[in-house]
Amino acid sequence: MSAREQWSSRTAFVLAAVGATVGIGNIWRFPYLVGEYGGAAFILVYLGCLAVFGLPLMIAEVAIGRRSRLNPVHGFRYLATETSGSPAWLLAGLMGIVATLCILPLYSVVAGWTMAYLVRTASGILVGVTGDGARSIFNALISDPEKLFGWHTLFIVSLTLVAARGVRQGLERAVRVLVPGLFLILLSLLAYSWGGDALQRALDFMLAADFEAVTMAGMLAAMSQAFFTLSLGMGALMIYGSYLPGDASIIRSTASVVLIDTLMAIMAVLAVFPIVFSSGLSVAEGPGLVFQTLPVAFGRMGGGMILGSAFFLLLLFAAWSSGLSLMEPAVAWLVESGVLGRGWAAVVVGLIVWLLGIGVVMSFSAWSFEFTFADEVRTGGLFDVLDILSASILLPLGGLAVALFAGRTLSRKLMAEEIGGGEGLGFWVWYGLIKYVVPVGVVVILLRAVGGI
Ligand code: TRP
Numbered sequence: 001m002s003a004r005e006q007w008s009s010r011t012a013f014v015l016a017a018v019g020a021t022v023g024i025g026n027i028w029r030f031p032y033l034v035g036e037y038g039g040a041a042f043i044l045v046y047l048g049c050l051a052v053f054g055l056p057l058m059i060a061e062v063a064i065g066r067r068s069r070l071n072p073v074h075g076f077r078y079l080a081t082e083t084s085g086s087p088a089w090l091l092a093g094l095m096g097i098v099a100t101l102c103i104l105p106l107y108s109v110v111a112g113w114t115m116a117y118l119v120r121t122a123s124g125i126l127v128g129v130t131g132d133g134a135r136s137i138f139n140a141l142i143s144d145p146e147k148l149f150g151w152h153t154l155f156i157v158s159l160t161l162v163a164a165r166g167v168r169q170g171l172e173r174a175v176r177v178l179v180p181g182l183f184l185i186l187l188s189l190l191a192y193s194w195g196g197d198a199l200q201r202a203l204d205f206m207l208a209a210d211f212e213a214v215t216m217a218g219m220l221a222a223m224s225q226a227f228f229t230l231s232l233g234m235g236a237l238m239i240y241g242s243y244l245p246g247d248a249s250i251i252r253s254t255a256s257v258v259l260i261d262t263l264m265a266i267m268a269v270l271a272v273f274p275i276v277f278s279s280g281l282s283v284a285e286g287p288g289l290v291f292q293t294l295p296v297a298f299g300r301m302g303g304g305m306i307l308g309s310a311f312f313l314l315l316l317f318a319a320w321s322s323g324l325s326l327m328e329p330a331v332a333w334l335v336e337s338g339v340l341g342r343g344w345a346a347v348v349v350g351l352i353v354w355l356l357g358i359g360v361v362m363s364f365s366a367w368s369f370e371f372t373f374a375d376e377v378r379t380g381g382l383f384d385v386l387d388i389l390s391a392s393i394l395l396p397l398g399g400l401a402v403a404l405f406a407g408r409t410l411s412r413k414l415m416a417e418e419i420g421g422g423e424g425l426g427f428w429v430w431y432g433l434i435k436y437v438v439p440v441g442v443v444v445i446l447l448r449a450v451g452g453i
Contacts, residue, residue, distance in 0.1 A: 004069060005167035010248035012172050017240050017257040018264075019175040019321030021231045022182060024110060026265040027315055028290050030229070031272045033221055035283045038213030039206050042222060043266075045214055049226035050258055053441045056433040057232050057399055058254045060406035063418045065241025066250065067410075071332035072096045072235035075242065076405065085409040092401035096235030097333060099394035100326045101349075102386040103234070105152075105357035107326065108159075109383070111319040112151030112361075113291060114312050116141055121298060121308030129299040131281075131292070138291045142364040152357045155323070160350030163327045164343045167243050171324055178321040185314040186267045192307060193274035202273035220448045227445055228391065229261060233398030236325040239332055250419050251426070275307070290315065327353070360386065374451025392449035399442045407435035 007013045034042055068075030072093030080089035120126050120137075129137070141147065162170040193199045214222075231237060244253065272294070276283055279297035283289060298308035327349055334345035359367060363381035370379050374392075378384040406415060412431060416423045419430070447453045 004243075006243045006245050007172060008168060010245065010253055012176070013240060013244045013248065014253055014256050014260070015175045015179045016171055016321075016325070017237060017253075018260045019179045019182075020236050020240065020325030021229060021257060021261040021322075022179075022264045023229075023231070023318050023322040024107075024315065025225070025229045026261065027268045027272070027318060028286055029225060030265040031269040032283055032286070032289060033225055034206060034269055035273075036213075037215070037218035037221060038210035040209035041211045041214045042218055043206070044209070045219055046222040046226060047262070049223045049441075050230075050262065052433060053223065053438055054226040054230045054232070055254060055258050056430050057227075057402060057438055057442075058230055058237060058258065059250055059419060059430060060415075060434050060438075061232060061235075061237045061402050062241030062244065062250050062254055063415060064402065064406060064410075065238035066244050066246070067414070067418045069242050071242070071336050072238050072329050073333050074336055075238065079410060080405075083410055083414065085405075089401075089405060089409070092398065092405065093235060093238075093329075093333075095394055095401070096233070096238070096398050097330050099234040099390045099398060100236065100329055101353060101356065102390040102394065104323060104326045104353045105360045106383060106386055106390075107319050107323050108152050108155045108353065108357045109148060109360045109363075110287075111155045111316060111323065112148050113141060113287075114315045114319060115151045115154070116147065117291060117295070118309060118312035118316060121295070121305055121312055124305055126295045126299045126308065127305065129295055131296055134292045134295045134299075137295075138287070145361050145365050148361040149358065152361055153354065155320075156350050156354045156357065158320070159323045159327050160346045162324055163331050163349070164346035166342055171328065174324060175321055178317045182264070182314060182317045182321070185310050185317070186264060186271055189271035189275075189307065189310060189314070190267060192303070193271065193278075196274060196278065198274035198278035199270070201277050202270055205273060205277075206269055220444065220453070223441060224445050224448065227399060227442070228395065229265065230258065231322070231325065233395040233400075233402065233442075234326075234390075235329040235398070238402075239329045240325060242332075249421075251421070271311075275301070275311075356382075356386070374449070376451075388449075393446070396442050396446035396449060400439060400446070403434050403438040403442060407431065407439070 065075060068079050070078055073090050076093040077087050077090035081087050162174045275297045276293055279300045281293050281297055298304035330349045331345045334340045334348060335342050340348065359382040363383035368379060368381040370377060373388055416427055419427065421427065
């Protein structure tokens with residue numbers, strides 16, 4: 001077997017990991033949460049959660065990946081048996097792969113909506129659209145399986161082609177274009193709103209620290225968002241860490257990723273709010289914000305066609321670079337099991353996700369069904385099932401597994417060696433957090449997600 005590939009540099013890792021972490025969560029969830037839970041006060045709590053839970057867990061995940069230099073399934077098993085832990089730890093890796101396979105079809109279908117909207121904004125159909133109009137256009141799209149099927153197929157094929165080419169020729173080359181592209185588009189959206197009084201209003205809105213709005217629910221939301229936005233708990237960062245060159249500093253690399261992800265989330269708030277405010281609209285959550293509110297805003301403003309296209313391109317890039325990291329753990333697992341070469345492994349994973357995606361495509365039409373989870377009625381069929389299973393259950397469980405493995409199963413000495421810098425004060429802070437604080441935090445996120453608190 002040929003030597004295992006690595007990123008060409010630390011920067012390549014940072015770009016790839018930023019690509020993985022900056023996703024639709026930064027663009028449609030974060031701005032909404034900031035608005036809902038008290039502006040700057042929420043941001044402060046969120047930054048605290050990043051420092052106390054997010055960064056330590058990311059360090060652990062990347063360190064486990066690099067130490068094993070394997071995919072999550074083989075990696076957990078190898079490290080566990082090496083340190084006389086139970087080989088059953090491989091289940092933690094397997095769970096991560098199941099999670100990626102659940103979340104990828106969702107990403108694909110949402111990326112499909114995005115491509116459809118990119119075409120619509122660019123062609124000018126949305127100019128002057130009203131709120132009701134935007135709503136019915138969106139509903140017509142999500143209940144049109146034929147259109148969605150085409151976009152979904154295109155997205156999966158493009159991910160498969162990149163994954164088939166391997167780490168340097170595939171992933172690294174893609175993120176070298178996608179991530180700077182993301183950043184530039186965000187900057188131009190910001191530049192557009194700069195100077196207008198809508199930006200001032202967005203800033204006021206964001207910086208108005210309303211500490212009363214940071215309720216218990218707000219703090220839990222900050223914690224879950226810190227965890228979700230960093231793409232933790234599914235082996236995506238573990239596999240990216242397994243390609244990190246041995247001499248690169250894990251602390252510096254992960255700290256850069258967290259910093260850039262946060263910066264991009266804040267830039268998204270400052271880009272999205274002025275657009276919404278300048279059209280006299282208010283901020284909504286999730287798909288509603290992106291596919292119903294924003295099209296109305298773009299339709300009303302001069303240059304809305306260009307701005308709107310830039311925005312949907314931004315969302316597409318974000319989904320694409322995250323999609324690549326979701327595909328990689330399963331592909332690497334097949335390759336390192338020795339059953340398939342990289343090309344075929346990519347095709348098999350692509351095919352599985354494509355098939356699952358068909359169920360998601362039909363979730364809002366022929367195959368929709370209703371069920372209740374954590375006291376909430378969900379109507380989105382398989383879309384909602386996969387969403388709950390991955391984001392609410394498998395992700396926190398995966399995070400818990402990583403924290404327990406790094407803090408308790410593997411020896412302190414081994415972790416110190418891998419993270420580097422010896423057992424200084426910084427290391428002890430990390431160790432205390434990963435051993436005692438992070439597990440509690442992740443269990444709280446899990447309980448919240450299943451409606452336990
Ligand atoms: N971080 C992504 C976002 O902000 C979502 C996400 C969660 C993700 N886990 C992931 C993306 C794993 C890629 C891989 O939208």
